Every structure is written in structure tokens, then in C-alpha cells.
Amino acid sequence: MAQETERKFLVTNDDWRIMAPPVHYIQGYLTTDPERTIRIRIAGNRGYLTLKGKVESFTRPEFEYEIPVSDARELMNLSVTQAVEKFRSKIPYEGKIWEVDEFIGANEGLIIAEIELESEDENFELPPWIGEEVTGNTHYFNSYLARNPFSKW
Amino acid sequence: MAQETERKFLVTNDDWRIMAPPVHYIQGYLTTDPERTIRIRIAGNRGYLTLKGKVESFTRPEFEYEIPVSDARELMNLSVTQAVEKFRSKIPYEGKIWEVDEFIGANEGLIIAEIELESEDENFELPPWIGEEVTGNTHYFNSYLARNPFSKW
Numbered sequence: 637m638a639q640e641t642e643r644k645f646l647v648t649n650d651d652w653r654i655m656a657p658p659v660h661y662i663q664g665y666l667t668t669d670p671e672r673t674i675r676i677r678i679a680g681n682r683g684y685l686t687l688k689g690k691v692e693s694f695t696r697p698e699f700e701y702e703i704p705v706s707d708a709r710e711l712m713n714l715s716v717t718q719a720v721e722k723f724r725s726k727i728p729y730e731g732k733i734w735e736v737d738e739f740i741g742a743n744e745g746l747i748i749a750e751i752e753l754e755s756e757d758e759n760f761e762l763p764p765w766i767g768e769e770v771t772g773n774t775h776y777f778n779s780y781l782a783r784n785p786f787s788k789w
Numbered sequence: 790m791a792q793e794t795e796r797k798f799l800v801t802n803d804d805w806r807i808m809a810p811p812v813h814y815i816q817g818y819l820t821t822d823p824e825r826t827i828r829i830r831i832a833g834n835r836g837y838l839t840l841k842g843k844v845e846s847f848t849r850p851e852f853e854y855e856i857p858v859s860d861a862r863e864l865m866n867l868s869v870t871q872a873v874e875k876f877r878s879k880i881p882y883e884g885k886i887w888e889v890d891e892f893i894g895a896n897e898g899l900i901i902a903e904i905e906l907e908s909e910d911e912n913f914e915l916p917p918w919i920g921e922e923v924t925g926n927t928h929y930f931n932s933y934l935a936r937n938p939f940s941k942w
Binding site: 666667669671672674685687689697699701703707710711714716 | 869
């Protein structure tokens with residue numbers, strides 16, 4: 637188990653794009669119960685099964701296991717949600733890595749940047765392309781977007 | 790992924806007991822949705838995460854992953870059910886292995902024997918201690934017993 641401590645922001649411009657190659661992600665959910673979300677993810681050619689407990693402040697228990705990508709493809713068929721598709725770019729900035737997710741499909745138009753922290757009070761620098769903070773806003777959970785895509789907001 | 794094809798029976802007497810040492814199992818469920826059951830299991834000192842799809846006839850898609858037992862213990866806390874506890878004995882008989890589950894705790898008094906088959910029409914010999922077949926009877930699913938223990942039947 638890891639604790640996942642992360643903060644999440646909207647993105648205001650395209651300056652992050654040249655900094656890293658994007659990887660295609662597709663993910664579905666076997667439950668979207670916020671106390672025990674279960675996610676199937678295919679990231680490039682790798683498969684992952686991830687279980688997340690309840691969010692407390694910025695932190696959430698997370699258990700992630702790599703699984704055969706062929707299993708992940710079959711498990712996607714058991715999903716209770718539409719698939720969420722996006723391109724993820726990992727952008728280094730001032731000693732930290734920002735994960736910038738550019739959604740496609742039903743969530744096209746939404747771009748979110750996340751930073752994972754060692755602790756809730758860790759300081760970090762904001763890149764100039766970072767906008768409003770949306771940490772803890774459940775509408776920006778991928779599990780919420782799977783049920784309520786951005787195009788319907 | 791594997792397909793899991795199994796048949797399930799009640800047990801009529803104690804003659805199976807001397808044949809193998811039992812292992813303690815404790816398991817909980819993150820969902821009991823029959824189309825995507827998600828089980829956490831601690832078997833002896835090993836942890837497993839298992840996802841099962843919908844039963845069709847005797848067969849059900851099953852994906853099982855070994856996980857650190859410390860993760861399994863923490864994930865048990867995310868369970869939506871009471872824990873199911875039992876001792877499992879693996880009993881060889883006429884070239885096949887029977888798994889005999891003797892439940893304890895809230896399901897004490899229930900003993901179930903299962904045999905896993907290569908295909909739905911595979912022939913096999915019934916040991917003399919085997920009773921009524923309960924294959925496909927959802928009341929004998931461990932996920933059902935987790936919510937509706939045998940002591941309340």
C-alpha cells in the first residue's frame with residue numbers, strides 16, 4: 637500500500653506540450669464507490685489494477701498492481717462505466733514531475749495537471765501554465781468523469 | 790484470465806478429514822455484484838486479489854493476482870461485507886483435487902466441497918463423503934455467505 641497525496645489543477649495554456657511525449661491511457665471502473673474505487677487502466681501497452689480508499693484531505697490509500705495487458709483488456713469489459721481516455725504527459729518542473737492529462741472522447745476539452753507529494757504540507761513551485769486548483773473537487777475525479785463526461789457539463 | 794469451471798457439493802460425513810492439513814482462509818469483498826465480484830483473500834500467510842465475472846452455466850471468468858499479505862490485510866478494511874472464515878483442505882481423489890471448505894464464525898456448520906474441471910462435460914468420480922450438488926445455487930457463493938451467513942438461514 638501507498639498513501640497517495642496529490643494536488644490537482646486546471647491548465648491554462650499549451651506551453652507544457654513540448655516537454656514530454658504523451659502516452660495513451662484508457663481506463664474503466666469496476667466500482668466508483670468513493671470509499672473503494674477499483675480502476676482498470678491500460679497505459680500504453682501495460683495493464684494495471686488499482687484500488688483506492690476514501691480521500692481524507694489530499695490523501696487517499698492506494699494499492700496498484702501491474703497485471704497482464706490482455707487481462708486488463710478483458711476486465712475493461714466488466715466496467716460499470718464508460719471508458720475514460722486521455723493522453724498523459726509527464727512534465728519535469730523544479731525537481732518535481734507534473735502529470736498532465738489531456739482528455740479525449742467524451743471528456744475532450746479538459747486538461748488537468750497533477751502533482752504527487754511526499755506529504756500534505758510539502759512546498760512546490762507552480763509552472764506558469766498552471767491554473768485554478770481543483771484538488772478534492774470530486775467532479776475532476778476520473779471515476780466521476782467516467783459517469784459524467786465533461787462534454788455534458 | 791482463466792475460465793473457472795467448477796461444481797460444488799455438500800459434504801455428508803467426516804471421512805475426508807484425515808486426508809490433508811487444513812489452511813486458514815479469511816476473505817472479504819469489495820463488491821458482491823455478481824457480474825464483477827471482487828474478493829480479497831488471505832490464505833495462510835499469502836494474499837490474493839480475485840475478480841470474477843458473471844457465472845454462465847458452471848463457468849465464470851476469473852482473474853486472480855497474488856498481492857503482498859500486508860496489502861491484503863489493509864484491503865480487508867475496505868470490504869463491504871463481514872469476513873468469511875474457513876479452513877480449506879485439498880483432498881486428492883481419483884486423479885482430481887477436491888477443495889473442502891469447513892466454515893467457521895458466522896457460517897459455522899457449513900461444509901462445501903468443490904472440484905475444478907477442465908470443461909463443463911468432464912467426467913469425474915464422486916468420493917463417498919459427497920452429498921447434494923449445489924453448483925450454481927447462489928446461496929452457496931462465498932460472497933452470498935458474507936452477507937447472509939449460514940447461522941441466519
